[in-house]
Amino acid sequence: xxxxxxxxxxxxxxxxxxxxxxxxxxxxxxxxxxxxxxxxxxxxxxxxxxxxxxxxxxxxxxxxxxxxxxxxxxxxxxxxxxxxxxxxxxxxxxxxxxxxxxxxxxxxxxxxxxxxxxxxxxxxxxxxxxxxxxxxxxxxxxxxxxxxxxxxxxxxxxxxxxxxxxxxxxxxxxxxxxxxxxxxxxxxxxxxxxxxxxxxxxxxxxxxxxxxxxxxxxxxxxxxxxxxxxxxxxxxxxxxxxxxxxxxxxxxxxxxxxxxxxxxxxxxxxxxxxxxxxxxxxxxxxxxxxxxxxxxxxxxxxxxxxxxxxxxxxxxxxxxxxxxxxxxxxxxxxxxxxxxxxxxxxxxxxxxxxxxxxxxxxxxxxxxxxxxxxxxxxxxxxxxxxxxxxxxxxxxxxxxxxxxxxxxxxxxxxxxxxxxxxxxxxxxxxxxxxxxxxxxxxxxxxxxxx
Amino acid sequence: xxxxxxxxxxxxxxxxxxxxxxxxxxxxxxxxxxxxxxxxxxxxxxxxxxxxxxxxxxxxxxxxxxxxxxxxxxxxxxxxxxxxxxxxxxxxxxxxxxxxxxxxxxxxxxxxxxxxxxxxxxxxxxxxxxxxxxxxxxxxxxxxxxxxxxxxxxxxxxxxxxxxxxxx
Numbered sequence: 001x002x003x004x005x006x007x008x009x010x011x012x013x014x015x016x017x018x019x020x021x022x023x024x025x026x027x028x029x030x031x032x033x034x035x036x037x038x039x040x041x042x043x044x045x046x047x048x049x050x051x052x053x054x055x056x057x058x059x060x061x062x063x064x065x066x067x068x069x070x071x072x073x074x075x076x077x078x079x080x081x082x083x084x085x086x087x088x089x090x091x092x093x094x095x096x097x098x099x100x101x102x103x104x105x106x107x108x109x110x111x112x113x114x115x116x117x118x119x120x121x122x123x124x125x126x127x128x129x130x131x132x133x134x135x136x137x138x139x140x141x142x143x144x145x146x147x148x149x150x151x152x153x154x155x156x157x158x159x160x161x162x163x164x165x166x167x168x169x170x171x172x173x174x175x176x177x178x179x180x181x182x183x184x185x186x187x188x189x190x191x192x193x194x195x196x197x198x199x200x201x202x203x204x205x206x207x208x209x210x211x212x213x214x215x216x217x218x219x220x221x222x223x224x225x226x227x228x229x230x231x232x233x234x235x236x237x238x239x240x241x242x243x244x245x246x247x248x249x250x251x252x253x254x255x256x257x258x259x260x261x262x263x264x265x266x267x268x269x270x271x272x273x274x275x276x277x278x279x280x281x282x283x284x285x286x287x288x289x290x291x292x293x294x295x296x297x298x299x300x301x302x303x304x305x306x307x308x309x310x311x312x313x314x315x316x317x318x319x320x321x322x323x324x325x326x327x328x329x330x331x332x333x334x335x336x337x338x339x340x341x342x343x344x345x346x347x348x349x350x351x352x353x354x355x356x357x358x359x360x361x362x363x364x365x366x367x368x369x370x371x372x373x374x375x376x377x378x379x380x381x382x383x384x385x386x387x388x389x390x391x392x393x394x395x396x397x398x399x400x401x402x403x404x405x406x407x408x409x410x411x412x413x414x415x416x417x418x419x420x421x422x423x424x425x426x427x428x429x430x431x432x433x434x435x436x437x438x439x440x441x442x443x444x445x446x447x448x449x450x
Numbered sequence: 451x452x453x454x455x456x457x458x459x460x461x462x463x464x465x466x467x468x469x470x471x472x473x474x475x476x477x478x479x480x481x482x483x484x485x486x487x488x489x490x491x492x493x494x495x496x497x498x499x500x501x502x503x504x505x506x507x508x509x510x511x512x513x514x515x516x517x518x519x520x521x522x523x524x525x526x527x528x529x530x531x532x533x534x535x536x537x538x539x540x541x542x543x544x545x546x547x548x549x550x551x552x553x554x555x556x557x558x559x560x561x562x563x564x565x566x567x568x569x570x571x572x573x574x575x576x577x578x579x580x581x582x583x584x585x586x587x588x589x590x591x592x593x594x595x596x597x598x599x600x601x602x603x604x605x606x607x608x609x610x611x612x613x614x615x616x617x618x
Contacts, residue, residue, distance in 0.1 A: 157554065
């Protein structure tokens, strides 16, 4: 690639970092105010107790836990997909990876907040941290919640490193193109990156090794989140299929979130030349695969329970098929399978708009799926005297909305810190045929080819 | 001693400069190349490829595994919890912690090796040029004594250099 192309590419991708529009400030103000409402609501919940929510015996896990599982699932969009595409050397991945990795980092942070939000006394959350305790209690390594602590923190640490390390060359680029405080900030962030062949090679080696490590970590995270449920003897929870079922669902919802984010970035940051219809088509195909896989898991899980005909499980089963939760269940099937299937299967329909519509449906459907795993089972436990119901009240709804606003806010702020598409990776990937052609032309000019 | 570098617009001209410098008797170790993208398809960009990073990652993983095993088994013995017929040291469940810390060990070892071998964080070299970020490729010689200055400059000039700069 020649310097002119280099500069155009860098100018395009650095524009959102170096220039701030009025729309940015308006969006930040809007999302900040929603996040503040959420924080105030959480304060209200802490002050008056968890009783202000719809939580009541026997349903003590509901919206907050649904959001926890949902956001951890969304986090699978990024680092996992990026790592897989990096390992299989999918060249089309280059504009997509950073958009995706950012989702992972922020979705994990937001998801990990929900167990704290659910705690009546969140200031005691540090009891989860393994330390020699004066209280005579040692965190129980047999508890799935402690497994969560280790898994989520491992994934978050690895994902942040996976996001930040390849950003060093881009930080160096901004350092060299700015002055004043920005130059000082990016000088620190770039850590003295200067782009020798040794640095490039070490960076690529490190990214490859980390990609190999991150794939099993990501799979383990959502498997462990599924253990929060499947380790309990609650109807329709105690299932061996839950691990892979959750992982498939997480990747499914993650891809959907990634497509929505990419479409928004494409429109708002004018990245039409970089986020191409091809990227949406390829991700759409991946989402279609996950939709089929998800359908396969749901069928397996439901068929096994129906065939087993255990009375406790059948009570929950029918409450989701024809009972109180049936509208939510069938909406989920509609959103996760019926709508995406034709939109993503028929090539003529698989446009950016159609992919985004399917993705919006999948995000809604997968949120419903988490809700339907948690609430109906707790409402209809084995002993019928412990049956109950759950209706959300405003605090958990406001907190949920605030979590979405929080995600948007973090993403917006991040787009001011770092180019949302990795510039150097895009340079490497763009027009390799031009590189080869230039190489031949230069060799001819130098008289090396006869 | 002075440092001399030239800025090139294309990797091909940078490669020719690299070859000319070698022909002028400058050793490969003395020649510095910097670019804003990896150029591993060129000879100058494919130097220094030998690394033990994967083995260090394996070592990090083994350390993580050992730490996790000790953390879980020793503490379960020290603060025994009797639950539902499970053994005091329940390795089945501890495997989850062991797996996570093994992978974390591998990740940390990889990052530390990257930092150490790529000399990060560090200061910018004295002849770093911001034009690199505008797509130029820097080819330079860090320590040139007076007798070799002319031959280095001649090598740059004969290979389509855009700018030659000298840093004392």
